[in-house]
Amino acid sequence: MTNMSKWMTSGCAALALAVCGDQAHAAPSSRLSSPGRTSLPRLTLTLKPHATDGALDYLDGTMVIHGLRVAPGKPLVRMALLVASIPTVRYDGNALTASDAQGPLPLTQKDGAPTPMGVDRDWLVDRAIEGPVTVWFRAYPRQVDKDTRPGPLFDLRAESGGLSGAGLTFLPHPLTESRYRIRLSWDMTGLPPTDRGVSCYGDGDADFVATAEGLTECYYAVGPLQVYPPGSTRDRKFGIYWLSDAPFDVQSAAAQIQTLFGYMSRFFHDQGGSYRVFIRKNPYASGGGTALHRSFMFGWNSEHPPTVEGLEGLLAHEMTHNWPALKGEHGETSWYAEGNAEYYSILLSWRAGLINADEFLKRINGRAAGYYQNPLQNLTLQQAEERYWQEANASYVPYGRGFMYLANTDAEIRAHSRGTRSLADIVVPFAERAQSGKLPPVAEWGARVTAEIGPRGQAEFADMTAGKRIIPAANAFGPCFKPQAIETRLNDLGFDEGSLRGPKKVIRGLRAGSNAALAGLRDGDEVVHRSLPDQENPNGPITLTVKRTGAQREIRFVPEGQSAEGYRWVRVAEVPDSECRY
8 A cells, every 4th residue: 555654644644534524635755855966766757647628638648757667467567446545547448558678567456455554456467577667557537526525635626627636546656665877757749838737746847856655645636727816836835725715815814724724844953945836616516625745625515605714724734744743653643643733823824914803812712622522532642542543532642642742742842942032943843854854753742741851851751641531721822821720521423434434325323412413413314414513623523424214304403421520721811912922
């Protein structure tokens, strides 16, 4: 399988999407760098869009791979058939072909065993390879409609005359871990001059050094794209691209996001990086977003269009994923990736002047609610990982726990150093190392925190991994806010959340007395549409449209369970706004 544990660092994991939306994340690739290593083998990818009656309807791909050594009976290339519940371009039969210096290269397809993340297909060679290998394929977009199940926005899809999607779902790749000098080209022959091809590497053609996964873990869009900032240049460091006119102010949102990206890049000492955002319209009633290498795709639906403020918060989280990363397994490091994305997306939006103190307070309290209302908050990190792909509440654990732990750690470092040091004095140098491809190991985190605040640093890190409940530090988030104990309620759907997974979603395990049951939901109801809470507001209302005895009805309830103690921050009235930032 493509290294999905690397990019699926989100609480909105593949099998938990029914509850938490469509989000997924990509950790920064540690194997990407600038060109210049002339000794590396070459790999070229040419994408040629085809149009019928003015609308793009497929992509022809040609991939030329140099330096491959594959024994007979071994895989030449691999591609997933299913990625985190999303079907890909399968290339059944002879839809994918190859040749080398001897001529046509006979291939045999071999499908792997299903995993929680999907299914892979390998194309095996029947003889030894001679010289560079050329692989041809034709990628048709996936057909979607109002009844399509939501999921990560990876699929190649047609929209408003163009195409967009992630390389994960239409690009085969060699299995070698070798780095290549890659040339990505768009053949726009026969298309209007206003059409453009774009990838996570920029507008138009691109040259870079990466492993083959640098192509698959990337977004692509082509056609009559609208773009921000306006104009056309291959050298732009930031861009937002969309095909359909949107019912929200894209230009205003884009300007805010561009400002934030510049601020974040400077904060994390990354002056040379780029970032691209792709927007697509979903025919089904769902939004959410999915991140890959230095890029993000988010979807919207006309029934529930996003707001400018909501987009800024969503993309602030996603962009932060470009920088903080640790070396280790997903279960060991997700608290760091998600916790930093939660923490710094809010803090840096505030410092950059994009949100005020009231919005800052709203966002940190939303994260606190996500932690204290999670019924699985006391799982160890290992236990949460074991249930991560099956239960939304398990996938939320690294978000809330990482956020609360890092907020406390920052407060302790500030107090111990009398304000001369902060969490950033660990996270930013770690991010610099990650950008150079040298990810810090998990064990180094505990050592660095201990160096900042003493032996309790290691003990608190151990408590966090073990699931010990986190009580907020009195001085977290500066002088303008203080934590306050409150009574809250645990998040509880009131039925088996597995009911919302699979092609046919039928309610089972309904608990008597739950809000769902009191609202009229019944075991055996078939869910035909759902509007569900998200990570920031896990106890927001749920609306389910269900079919029962041939008739449809709408049921709305708040997913609350038993009461529990929680915390929220409140404004300290006597401290003026001018002293709030820290």
